[in-house]
Amino acid sequence: MKRLYLLTRDLHLYAGLFISPFILVFAISVFCIVHGWMPVAQPVSRTVTGLEIPRGVELLKGKEQVAQLRPVLDAMKVYGEINFVRRVAAEGRLVIPVAVPGRETEVSLHLASGSAVITERANSVWNAAVYLHKMPGPHNVALRGNWQYIQWWRWLADATAYATLLITLSGIYLWIAIKAERRVGLALLGAGAVSFFGLVAALAL
Amino acid sequence: MLFRIWNRKVHFYLGLYFLFFTWLFAFTGLILNHQWKFTEFYPNRKITTTERSIRVRAGTPDVATARAVIAELGIRGEISMGAPSAVPGRLDFTASQPRMVHQIQANLIEGKAKVVSNEYNAWGVIHVLHTFTGVSSGNPAQQRDWILTTVWALAMDAVAAGLIVMVLSSYYMWWVLTQKRVAGGIALAAGSALCLLFVFGLRWIY
Numbered sequence: 001m002k003r004l005y006l007l008t009r010d011l012h013l014y015a016g017l018f019i020s021p022f023i024l025v026f027a028i029s030v031f032c033i034v035h036g037w038m039p040v041a042q043p044v045s046r047t048v049t050g051l052e053i054p055r056g057v058e059l060l061k062g063k064e065q066v067a068q069l070r071p072v073l074d075a076m077k078v079y080g081e082i083n084f085v086r087r088v089a090a091e092g093r094l095v096i097p098v099a100v101p102g103r104e105t106e107v108s109l110h111l112a113s114g115s116a117v118i119t120e121r122a123n124s125v126w127n128a129a130v131y132l133h134k135m136p137g138p139h140n141v142a143l144r145g146n147w148q149y150i151q152w153w154r155w156l157a158d159a160t161a162y163a164t165l166l167i168t169l170s171g172i173y174l175w176i177a178i179k180a181e182r183r184v185g186l187a188l189l190g191a192g193a194v195s196f197f198g199l200v201a202a203l204a205l
Numbered sequence: 206m207l208f209r210i211w212n213r214k215v216h217f218y219l220g221l222y223f224l225f226f227t228w229l230f231a232f233t234g235l236i237l238n239h240q241w242k243f244t245e246f247y248p249n250r251k252i253t254t255t256e257r258s259i260r261v262r263a264g265t266p267d268v269a270t271a272r273a274v275i276a277e278l279g280i281r282g283e284i285s286m287g288a289p290s291a292v293p294g295r296l297d298f299t300a301s302q303p304r305m306v307h308q309i310q311a312n313l314i315e316g317k318a319k320v321v322s323n324e325y326n327a328w329g330v331i332h333v334l335h336t337f338t339g340v341s342s343g344n345p346a347q348q349r350d351w352i353l354t355t356v357w358a359l360a361m362d363a364v365a366a367g368l369i370v371m372v373l374s375s376y377y378m379w380w381v382l383t384q385k386r387v388a389g390g391i392a393l394a395a396g397s398a399l400c401l402l403f404v405f406g407l408r409w410i411y
Contacts, residue, residue: 010385017379017392020372021400026234027372030365034358036340036347079411102408128404130342138237153403157238164231171220181217188221196225199360203337203353204304204330 005177012170019163022156029129038130041121048076049115058087058094058111066146069109073098076116078105081147084140102128132157209381216374219367226364233335236328246329253322261316266296268350274311275300278318282307283339283351302353303333 032038052075057068066082073079073096080100087094096107102125108117136144136154145151175185220227236244259277262270271284280300287297294314300307304325311318325333338358339349349355379389 013375013379013382013385013389014392016375017389018396020375020393021397023368024372025400025404027365027368030361033342034338034340034361034365036338036342036345038342100408100411101403102405122408125404128408132403136238138240141240149403149407154238156399156403158235161231161234161238164227168220168224168227168231171217172224175217175221181214185217185221188218189224192222192224192226195222195360196229199353199357200303200330200334203302203334203357 005174008170008173012167012174015163015170016167019160019167022160023164025129026133026160029126029133032126032130033133038127039124040127041123043119043121045117045119047115047117049113051075051109051114051116053109053111053114058089062142063146066143069094069096070146072109073107076107076118078107078118079147080105081135081145081150082143084143099131101131209377212374212377216371216378219371219374223364223367226360227368229331230335230364233331236332237335244328244332246325246332249326250329251324253324255320255322257318257320259311259313259316259318262313266290266294266313270313271296271298271300271309271311272350274309274313274318275307278309278320280307280309280320281351283337283349283354285347301333301337302351303330303337 051072053072054068057065057072060068065085069082069085073082078098080098080103083097083099085094085096092111094107094109094111096109098105098107102123104121104123104127106119108119110116132153135150135157145154175181178185257278259274262273266289268284268286271286274296275281275284282300282302282305285299285301287299290297292312294312296309296311296313298309298311300309306323306325308321308323309318334357337354338361339347339351339354340358341347349358376393379385379393382389
């Protein structure tokens with residue numbers, strides 16, 4: 001029993017320390033998301049010409065289209081996760097928003113002329129935290145993770161959630177082992193349960 | 206010594222109080238990132254459409270009018286205004302709560318309202334709770350207008366603040382365990398390096 005306790009305590013400590021910076025990023029970004037605080041930088045534009053755009057790329061869909069567009073973006077030195085690709089058929093162009101945590105770039109690709117207008121916003125660290133909080137998320141699932149780093153972030157976001165669940169369970173075990181704190185702990189657990197279920201019921205029923 | 210004792214108490218008192226909130230946000234975070242089949246709710250939603258009479262009223266088609274309309278219809282929730290209609294007296298908006306989203310098309314001159322109600326299952330409710338803030342960064346005009354959304358937003362703030370305090374208190378608890386400083390330092394440094402790469406590093410590299 002003593003061995004299990006010591007093992008759980010070490011696991012709680014080391015897993016908690018490893019994951020703690022990610023928990024801070026998720027927790028701090030909550031304030032920006034909940035209150036809509038999102039400073040947005042002024043955009044800076046540039047034009048690139050002489051691009052080699054694969055023929056028929058505008059007709060492709062999903063990851064196939066992204067794979068064809070990636071070398072074109074690389075040639076313009078635009079890197080990051082492609083959020084989506086929107087075709088403006090009447091103007092013969094594709095609009096491609098691309099994001100790196102903390103920077104948003106919108107590429108307006110003119111297919112016929114082989115040129116592009118690139119609009120870039122170098123946002124703050126808060127935007128980076130909010131972006132990461134929402135990644136990969138439920139939108140554009142077929143496209144999400146088209147940049148290697150967002151695939152890695154997906155694993156880290158999952159690891160943060162799983163580790164949080166693990167840490168709470170090990171924390172309960174460690175608390176139960178402290179006999180002197182059981183009453184106060186139980187009262188707080190009960191108060192938390194009443195707050196949580198009361199609020200959820202008020203919102204949902 | 207007193208600080209050390211209270212720091213430890215605060216760590217697990219906060220953990221216990223926010224336990225259910227933390228489980229909700231961690232679990233729904235996984236649901237949002239994975240869309241597991243068993244958590245599907247949108248295609249399974251129950252849709253009902255009703256036509257109701259409402260009191261004919263003059264006035265601007267704004268949030269206050271929308272709130273008066275849903276009060277009359279016996280509906281509650283967070284209001285999101287639709288695009289202004291070219292039809293005189295027409296007011297389109299949604300009233301949302303985690304279990305129900307009502308799409309309302311009211312005609313204030315004719316005194317009629319068409320209500321399309323979408324009812325979600327339990328997976329839908331917990332899914333929506335993760336993102337139910339009443340504001341949108343892309344639409345600054347959208348403001349919270351339902352008291353329960355404000356209370357839920359404050360609860361989200363409190364959970365976030367609680368987690369931050371728990372992380373900071375854990376650093377102190379680890380630091381005073383001198384025999385665990387090196388191993389703990391390695392775990393913290395590894396996590397920090399990875400996290401900093403994403404938050405600060407990528408935009409410098411790319």
